[in-house]
Amino acid sequence: MDIHRCRFVPFPPSPINALAFSHPHTRTNLQSNLCRLAVGRANGDIEIWNPLNGAWHQESVMRGGQDRSIDGLVWVVEPDEEMPTANPDSGHEKSVIPGRSRLFSIGYTSAVTEWDLEKGRPLRTASGQHGDIWCLAAQPPASAAAGGKGNKAGAAASAQQQQLQQGPADAVTRLVAGTIDGALAIYTIADSELRFQRLLIKSPARKTQMVSIAFQSRDVVVVGCSDSTLRAYDMRNGNLLRKMSLGSDLAGGSKEIIVWSVKCLPNGDIVSGDSTGHVTIWDGKTYTQMQRIQSHRQDVLSLSASADGSAILSGGMDRRTVLHKRMPGPVGRWGKVWSRKYHDHDVKTMASFESSKMSVVVSGGPDASPIVLPLKELGRENHRTLPNLPQQPPLQSAAKARLIMGWWNQEVHIWKLRQPFDGLYNNTNGNVTSEDLDKNRKLLKTILIKGESNIASASISPDGDVLAVATSTDVKAFYLEHNNPSKPSDIKVAPIQVPPSLAAVGARLVQISPDGAWLVVVQAGNKISLVRLGRDDSGARTLSRPQPITRMKRKTPKNLIVGGLGTYDRTIVHVSFAPDSRMLAVADLAGYIDTWVLRGAESEGEGDRDDASSAASEESSSDSDDDDDDDDGADEAREKWHHTPASTLLPKLPAPPVVLSFSNDIPSGDSSDYTLLAITTSWHILAFHPLEGALTPWSRRNPVARLPTTIRDTRDLAKGVIWQGPRVWVHGVSFLFMLDLSQDLSEPNAGGASSSAVVQAGRKRKRRGAESGAGNRMTIGAIAPQQVDRFTSDKKEWQLDIENAAPPSSEGSDTDMVDRDDDDDDDDDDDGESGEESNVEGTQGGRSAGGELAAMRNRDTRMDGRSGSGRKRWWYTYKYRPILGVVPLGTPGATSEDSKANAGGDLLPVEAVLVERPIWDVDLPERYGTNDER
The missing domain is CATH 2.130.10.10 (YVTN repeat-like/Quinoprotein amine dehydrogenase)
Structure with a gap:
């Protein structure tokens, strides 16, 4: 494949301002399946991510607009309900209606916006008589009220209120917003509405700004302010319960301290992060300061805590992420146990998620990439950087x-x-200059x-x-x-x-x-x-x-439609036309595929036929008049789109799809059919014959267990494909794979061990399912080549571990649009391969900084990648990254006759454009940190 390596196509990623999980702590598998991560960006976009036990799939993006920004996100999940059974004496368990998930946002304006996840756009907006909103929090349900002053009275009032209501659906009915003019505004969200209710309090000193907010219990809200204080208010009457002061800043600093972040632990204790770099622990009963820790060299911007309250993570302007844990002993003081720089800029926001299979914290900031950190296994598992490029x-x-x-x-x-790939190199004799x-x-x-x-x-x-x-x-x-x-x-x-x-x-x-x-x-x-x-x-x-x-009706449990995310999983995310434009296929997040075929009026009375040759003959008769200006109306009357009968036979995909594409083969006979390829988040690569409603013979013979381990263990998801006869080139943000669908893959583990089976430090690498949802397990005795701080005791004995980092891979010296590496060292290993791949093939053996991992990758390619005839079954490279997308140029692919004619020889060449967006091309805002940071 001839690749134009392009970096001139602009796509500036937008900074991350807000993160929020819909279910921060889940107790059942149903709640885990419904959990979503919302990522709010400075350009007004909101991304919805599905954790998927560590697969991290960006399902959809709700677009913002001009001069809009997402600066705060809040999920409201209504309590679950039980559906009564038709026969109470049958002994069957009652089905549960999961609580409906609703997403709200603020953007440094005086308005609160609710978003429609199913339609992907704002649902309703409300504003009140107050200034710009800087922070937003949702009142917890009555059953979650715990800890803090006034909890007994609040719990009793909440219980009485719940008894008066018909059900628990209105347990969470209010949002509290803190404003720039020192006010707390209450918005009601009961009965599926959003409206301004009243001002809870209004500060007489207008210079006081409400910067951060968190609920200690259902009736107590804690607000971090810009005047060196935290304030606790009673939600029922607006009374100030306690004012907690941080004092003045150090000498030479500001007179007032800004409380950028506040968090409440399950036992009622309060944690705050401020502009002096301190993390402060407050007693939840007396509202007195228990401990103040100098965690950062600059402002603490974000906080996150574990579900049991045993761990606190903080992020700041110094780019550091710091883990705090309770020290053993009767006093129960906190100490820093881990500190590291994962970001290239400020750590502006954090959100945690814990389930039976995952325990992670996601952080984000101006560097635009969400970073997933292990929560319980921090220090024993690596982190993972999610792509800032769209799925x-x-x-x-x-x-x-x-x-x-x-x-x-x-x-x-x-x-x-202007010029094709070969023309560009032929005209310059292979010496292409900038x-x-x-x-x-x-x-x-x-x-x-x-x-x-x-x-x-x-x-x-x-x-x-x-x-x-x-x-x-x-x-x-x-x-x-x-x-x-x-x-x-x-x-x-x-x-x-x-x-x-x-x-x-x-x-x-x-x-x-x-x-x-x-x-x-x-x-x-x-x-x-x-x-x-x-x-x-x-x-x-x-x-x-x-x-x-219309789409086919699918049997969906009623309890999931009424509650949870509603019909969000039926959102269409992929559309694909057949190469002759006579068939259309769509796929949704649930994994259902629907297909339609274009037929003329004369074929409607013949019933639903699955004959591709008749559709092709109708195409020749109808498209012959496409060039006539006067016959467009006649063509429209003759041809209509009909649902393919065999579409009901297509199985539901085992996981959400990430790629849906027709091959370039056009049916030419009575027995031929289209080929529709679907790739899922779990790396199921499934090829269908849509007119027959069945898997292709290749898919039946090659399940996911036969895929090369290199592909199955790839954490990044596929983004698109390009066809070259029977070959399919699959690309993601960090890889380019090739699979030949005309050849069967080798048996599992055939040809020797792969990179996932390499024994390191006397143990086999832990598999994905046993990890927390972030990165791989750390090798014993080895830490990534970055600075790591460990706080080992209350005596503040610091251990600084610095390892010499290997020189970064050049990823090729090209900074422009065409890349063709002609490496003769691999010529003996090609065994009949056509020369169109030389531009990427030569990079595998010549990577200077891959080390042992690169050698392992090359060894796996040579052992597992070839059939007995010498043609490669599969191939891969990690040379190109990060990849925004790959698109074809010229005449894409070949017809079925061409493919069959070339099945035993060279395939027709394919020209493609691969667009990269290197991280050094991302324009980051100016940092306030010093240049001499360690």
Whole structure:
């Protein structure tokens, strides 16, 4: 495969301002399955992540808009309910309706916003007569009231109130917001509403700002302020229970201390982090200071605690994450036991999650990457950095026109690569300079989408003349007129009128078919519409009336629909057209796949047929008139999309899908069928024949246990695929894999041990399921090459462990767009491989900084990657990272005849563009830290 290695496509990741788990501590498997992590970013986007026992899948992104920011997130989970059985004497257990999960956000304005997870957009907004909101917290349910002053009275009042109500659904009905003008505002969320209720208190001194907030019990709220104090208020009447003072800052510092973060432990004790770098422990009964620890060299911005209150983590401006634990002894004092720099910037926010299988803390900040730390196993397990790049690549190509389109926020950028891969190297005799690379690319157009909403999805036709853009509020289409197709000149952009039923509602996904004749639109609420692209009498592009299509009904437990996340798991996340544009497939988060086929009116009366040849013949008869301007209406009347009968036979995927793609083979005979590939979060690689509703023979013979261990143990998820005949090139944020679907994989563990089975320090590496959900188990006696501080006793004896780090891998010296490493050392190992892979193949043997791990990877490739005939069954590389996306150029793939003709020889070459976004290209805000930090 010929790869253009590009780093000029812009995608600036947005800083993380807020993190929140819907179920911080789960007691049942049902609650664990419903737990989601919300990540709020500075550009207004909210990402929803599913922990998946350590797989960490970014399920969806709810887009923000211009001048919007997410600065606080709060989940409200209503109490579970029991559904009565029809026959109480039957002995069957009562089914549980999980409490409904609701997500609220603030953004340094005077408004609180509730989000619709199913539709992916704001549901309702409320504001009151107060200043900008700086902090937000949800009142805990009555059953969770514990600890703190006034708990007995609060518990009695809560119990009496719950008895008067019909059920526990209204146990959590209020939000409390702290404002910049020193007020506490109450918002009610009872009866599925959100409205401002009243001001609980209003500080007479307007210079006092409410910076952080946490509930000690249902009736006691603790607020961290900007005037060196913490205040505890009674929620029932607004009385000030106690004012806790931190005093003045040290000499030379500010007169007032800002309490950036406050947390309440299960026993009622209060923990605060302030601008002096101290973590302070307060007695929850007397509201007196128990201990003050100098944990950081600069401000403490975030706090997190374990569910049992035995551990506290703090993050600060000094980039450090510090673990505090109770020291043994009757006094029960706290001490620092671990300190390390995981971030490149401030540690602004933290959130913890504990279940029977996971115990982690997720932190984030301006460096835009969420970092997962083991909570109970901190110091014994490695951390894991989640990608700051989206799971769905904001990247697409117009292969025939050699255009690359990328989008972010409200901008669309269209680039062109002038010369093909071989032409570029042939014209320069293989000596490609940076000047040649600069000349080979051109930015044709930057389109700014009007409106306030960020782009949710975009698509460009293969010939590059139609562009569709969707936001949460509208859908827009543009005609891109190329002045001179032979030269990369500027593009004239003209709007295309979109039907009002689409334009005024917005959409989650848009996709243009490979022949440029259809546009599929997935709107909020998972409504699917197909629109034919045509031309009017003047030659201008037009969109016809939308043709709605429906999905198959699935049996979903009623208790999950009524409560929990509702129908969120039926959210469509993947859309794919067949290469001839005669079939459409969609997949949702639950793992259900639906397919439709395009048929003419004459075939409707023949019933639901699974004959691909008839569909192909209808295509030849109907598409013959596509070039006639006057026949678009006739084509529309003749052809309609029908649900494929065999779609009901497609099994539910064993895990959420991350890739859905048709192969490039077009059915040509009565016995042929399309090939639809699905890859899940658990690395099930499943190929289907959608017209038959069955797995392909390759998938039946090659279950997930036969996949190479290198692929199965990859923690990053797949993001997309490119087809090359029977070969499928799978890419993620850190890898590029190849699987040949025309060859069976070797038996499990055949060919020797792989990297996951290597015995280190006398023990086999612990498997994924036994880990806490962060990184791998640390090797005994080895610590990652970073500075680690350990606090060993109350005498403040510090042990500083510093290991000499290996030089970082260069990842290739290219900083531009084309990469072709011709390494002759691997020629003897290719055994008949076609030369199109030489640009990435040569990097495996020549990596200078891979060390033992790189040698292990190379050994695994050579032992397990070849069949008896010498052709590789699979191949991989980690040279390219981080990968934003990979898109094809030129004519993608080959027809089924071409694939069969080349099955025993060289495959047709494939040209692709691989877009990287290195971390050093991320623009970080200025840090307040000193340059001489250790």
